[in-house]
Amino acid sequence: MDNKDLHKTTGQTVPEGYFENLQMRLSEIPEKEKTKVVPLRTKLVPYVSLAAGFAILLAVGNFVLRSTATSTTATSEDEEQLYYASLLSTTVGYEDLYYDEETADEDDIINYLIESGTSLNQIASVRFSE
Amino acid sequence: MTDREIVEEYRNGSQEKAFNALVKAYSERIYWHVRRFVCSHEDADDLVQEVFVKVWKYLPGFRGESELFTWIYKIATNEALNFLHKQKIRAALQFESLTTELERKIDDDPYFNGDNALRLLNKAIASLPEKQKTVFLLRYYDEIPYEQISEITGTSVGALKASYHFAYEKVRGFLEKNKD
Numbered sequence: 001m002d003n004k005d006l007h008k009t010t011g012q013t014v015p016e017g018y019f020e021n022l023q024m025r026l027s028e029i030p031e032k033e034k035t036k037v038v039p040l041r042t043k044l045v046p047y048v049s050l051a052a053g054f055a056i057l058l059a060v061g062n063f064v065l066r067s068t069a070t071s072t073t074a075t076s077e078d079e080e081q082l083y084y085a086s087l088l089s090t091t092v093g094y095e096d097l098y099y100d101e102e103t104a105d106e107d108d109i110i111n112y113l114i115e116s117g118t119s120l121n122q123i124a125s126v127r128f129s130e
Numbered sequence: 131m132t133d134r135e136i137v138e139e140y141r142n143g144s145q146e147k148a149f150n151a152l153v154k155a156y157s158e159r160i161y162w163h164v165r166r167f168v169c170s171h172e173d174a175d176d177l178v179q180e181v182f183v184k185v186w187k188y189l190p191g192f193r194g195e196s197e198l199f200t201w202i203y204k205i206a207t208n209e210a211l212n213f214l215h216k217q218k219i220r221a222a223l224q225f226e227s228l229t230t231e232l233e234r235k236i237d238d239d240p241y242f243n244g245d246n247a248l249r250l251l252n253k254a255i256a257s258l259p260e261k262q263k264t265v266f267l268l269r270y271y272d273e274i275p276y277e278q279i280s281e282i283t284g285t286s287v288g289a290l291k292a293s294y295h296f297a298y299e300k301v302r303g304f305l306e307k308n309k310d
Contacts (some may be wrong), residue, residue, distance in 0.1 A: 009271065010252060011244015012165055019158050022175070026153040026182045030146045033186055110223065120219050 131155070133198040140189060149186055152198075157182070159272070160206045166267050167210035168217075169235040169256055177213055181206045200281040203274070207264060207282055214260070232256035247305075254304035262297035265290050 113123045131139070131151040140148035160181055165174035184205050192201060218228040236242070236252050244252075258266060264283060268274045269290075276287045283290070 009248070010166060011242050011248035012162075012171075012239070012252075013241045013243050014161075014171060015241065019161070022161065022178065023153055023157050026157055026179065027150050029179075029182055029186050030149055033183065110220070114216050114219050120222055123219065124223065 137192070137194060137198060145189070149189070152185065152202075153182060156199075156202055160202065163203065163206050163267070163272060164210045164213075166255070166271060167263070168213055169232045169252065170239060171241045173213065173235075177209050178206075181209050184209070196281050197278070200278050203268070203272075203278075204282045207268075211260060211264070229257045250305055250308055251301070253308075254301040257304060258297050258300060261285070262293050262300065265293045266297035266301070269294050 110123065131154075133155075136148050136151045136155070139151065157178065161174055161178045164177045164181065165171065168174055168177060181202075185202060188205070192198070196204075214228065217231060221228050221231045233253050233256060236249060236256065242249070255263060255266060261283075265279060265285075268279045268282065269276070274282070276290050279285075279290055280287050285293075
C-alpha cells in the first residue's frame with residue numbers, strides 16, 4: 001500500500017514535516033535504550049527484599065525459640081544487644097529506598113491502579129466511597 | 131529493503147541499521163494505524179514511539195515464525211487497545227463513556243481537514259466495540275487480508291469475517307441515523 005494514501009479517507013492530517021521528524025526521533029531509540037540508566041532504587045530492591053526477608057526470618061525464629069525455651073537458657077544482656085545490632089544493620093534505612101518525599105496525587109494513584117490491572121469497579125468503589 | 135533483508139541485516143549484527151530500515155518502512159503506516167484507533171495526533175505520536183521502543187526491545191526474540199509485518203502490527207494494535215482500555219477507565223471515573231471522549235477528540239482535532247461526512251465516519255468507527263473496531267480498521271483502511279489479520283489478532287478468519295460484517299452494519303447504521 002502506498003503510504004501517501006494511508007490517511008486519505010479519514011480526513012486526519014499531521015503537522016508539516018512530521019514524518020521526517022518522527023523517523024529521526026525513532027532512529028534515536030537504540031542509542032537512548034542503550035544509555036538508559038536503571039535507577040539505584042530499582043537495582044537495590046531485590047537485595048533489600050532479601051535482607052528484609054532474612055531479618056523477618058531471624059525475628060520469627062528468635063520469637064519461636066524464646067517462646068518455647070525454658071527460663072534457664074536465657075541469653076545474656078550483651079548477647080541480646082549484639083543480636084539487635086546485627087538486625088539493625090540490615091534493616092535501618094532501607095525504607096528510605098522505597099519512599100521519597102514526593103506525594104502521590106489522585107491521578108498517580110489511578111494510573112497505578114490501572115497499570116496494575118485493578119478493575120474499574122474496584123477503583124470506583126475505593127474512589128467514591130471516600 | 132524487504133522485511134526478510136531487514137531481519138537478515140539484524141541477525142548479521144547490524145542491529146541499528148536494520149532498525150532504521152524498519153523505522154523507514156513502517157513508521158508512517160504504524161502512525162496511521164494507531165491514529166485511527168485513538169483519534170488524536172498527540173496520543174498517536176506518543177503511542178508510535180512506545181511501539182518502536184517495544185519493537186527494538188523485543189526484536190532480539192523475533193524468531194521469524196510470523197512475518198515481520200504482522201509482528202509489528204500486533205505490537206501496535208496491542209498498544210492502541212491498551213491505551214483505549216486506560217482511556218475507558220479514566221472516562222468512566224468522570225462518569226463519561228470512551229465513545230464520548232473519542233468523539234470530543236474528533237471534534238477538537240486541529241489536524242483534521244475532512245468534511246462533516248468524514249467526521250461522522252470517524253465517530254461511527256470510534257463507537258465500535260474493541261474487536262469490531264480492530265478488524266474494521268485493519269481490513270477497511272490497511273486492506274490487510276483476513277489471514278494476516280488472524281495472525282495479528284489471534285482470532286479465526288471466520289470470526290473476523292463475522293466481526294467485520296457487524297462492524298460494517300453498525301457503521302452504516304450510525305451514518306444513516308446521524309445524517310443531517
